[in-house]
Amino acid sequence: MSPTDEELVRALRGGHMDAFDALYDRYERRLYGYIRRIVKDPCAAEDLFQEVFLTVLRDRTYDPARGRFAAWLFMVARNRCLADMRRRRTREGLKGEVEARWRPPAPESPERLVGDASRVHAAIAALPEGQRQLILLKQLGELTYREIAGLLGVAEGTIKSRLHAATAALRRLLADGPPPTKKTQGT
Amino acid sequence: MTEDTHTHEPAATAELDCERCDARLIDFAYAELEDGERVAVARHLAGCSRCALEFCRLKADLDGVLEAAVEAPPQAVRRRIRAEVERSFGPRWWHQVAAFWSRPIPAYGVVVASLIPVVLWVATSLRPGSYGGAAPVAEVEPSTRPPALTDYDSMVPLLPEDRPL
Numbered sequence: 001m002s003p004t005d006e007e008l009v010r011a012l013r014g015g016h017m018d019a020f021d022a023l024y025d026r027y028e029r030r031l032y033g034y035i036r037r038i039v040k041d042p043c044a045a046e047d048l049f050q051e052v053f054l055t056v057l058r059d060r061t062y063d064p065a066r067g068r069f070a071a072w073l074f075m076v077a078r079n080r081c082l083a084d085m086r087r088r089r090t091r092e093g094l095k096g097e098v099e100a101r102w103r104p105p106a107p108e109s110p111e112r113l114v115g116d117a118s119r120v121h122a123a124i125a126a127l128p129e130g131q132r133q134l135i136l137l138k139q140l141g142e143l144t145y146r147e148i149a150g151l152l153g154v155a156e157g158t159i160k161s162r163l164h165a166a167t168a169a170l171r172r173l174l175a176d177g178p179p180p181t182k183k184t185q186g187t
Numbered sequence: 188m189t190e191d192t193h194t195h196e197p198a199a200t201a202e203l204d205c206e207r208c209d210a211r212l213i214d215f216a217y218a219e220l221e222d223g224e225r226v227a228v229a230r231h232l233a234g235c236s237r238c239a240l241e242f243c244r245l246k247a248d249l250d251g252v253l254e255a256a257v258e259a260p261p262q263a264v265r266r267r268i269r270a271e272v273e274r275s276f277g278p279r280w281w282h283q284v285a286a287f288w289s290r291p292i293p294a295y296g297v298v299v300a301s302l303i304p305v306v307l308w309v310a311t312s313l314r315p316g317s318y319g320g321a322a323p324v325a326e327v328e329p330s331t332r333p334p335a336l337t338d339y340d341s342m343v344p345l346l347p348e349d350r351p352l
Contacts, residue, residue, distance in 0.1 A: 015276055020272050020276070030257055032259065033256045045260075046260060046264050050271075054271055121256075136256065139252050140253065140257065145219055167213050
């Protein structure tokens with residue numbers, strides 16, 4: 001039987017690098033995918049991925065007896081991603097607005113229209129931020145309703161109903177395609 | 188619409204009708220139902236083709252999200268993280284020594300090998316006349332011993348030959 005995440009964390013703290021390899025293999029695709037879906041810039045996503053992984057592994061305050069490693073990992077990832085987005089928005093807010101106003105709109109990427117993965121990416125991107133977070137935490141983080149509720153600080157029933165709505169919205173977007181992007185060119 | 192299909196197959200889905208099953212389908216797909224409800228939904232899906240088809244579509248959409256969303260980071264990222272983690276948690280030299288000593292056969296081997304020179308040295312040093320050993324002290328007859336000098340003063344002139352001590 002393969003060891004649990006919590007056992008691997010304990011082994012890693014005891015100096016066993018094999019435990020790191022096992023944990024990394026288990027989470028690299030899901031965690032990086034989660035960060036990439038939220039932070040669009042791949043370089044920033046790589047930095048965040050590294051930061052999150054190291055933070056979680058180095059943090060000795062994490063007690064495996066209190067909760068699953070996955071919930072802890074994705075909670076840190078979510079907080080870091082949101083902090084990064086806020087920082088970027090603040091830094092580039094006015095500059096981006098001005099540029100978007102005067103720049104001609106980018107042509108529709110062929111990837112957006114062709115291929116299932118691109119269709120799914122477009123549908124995820126078209127979801128409101130809250131719904132996107134819920135879908136990604138559920139699907140990529142494989143967190144339970146209870147864990148997501150604890151992470152977001154709301155009732156479990158609220159998460160259940162919000163996730164139902166998010167799933168329905170995602171399926172609508174997958175079926176109908178995301179709405180066309182707003183043209184922001186100045187008049 | 189397919190409303191008519193909702194009411195068929197009553198025998199197989201007696202415990203859960205299509206409407207109630209539909210309300211639980213997302214929770215079922217997310218594996219969030221209690222055991223009793225999960226069994227009831229599974230039983231309904233096994234007997235209702237319309238709900239089973241709807242569940243397959245839902246599952247395909249969710250699996251599609253998972254497949255499309257996962258993405259591997261570049262290998263360089265792994266190397267960077269591993270190096271950092273190794274610096275923080277990697278085995279230190281004292282861990283390696285402790286691990287070595289915790290293994291019985293090499294540990295005893297090293298103890299025996301390190302004791303061999305000590306034993307040889309002790310054995311050779313105990314043999315009389317050997318290198319490194321103390322030379323045997325020659326016994327001196329009491330009558331041939333020189334007289335012990337007491338209160339010697341170099342400034343005092345030597346005594347004449349004929350004068351007894």
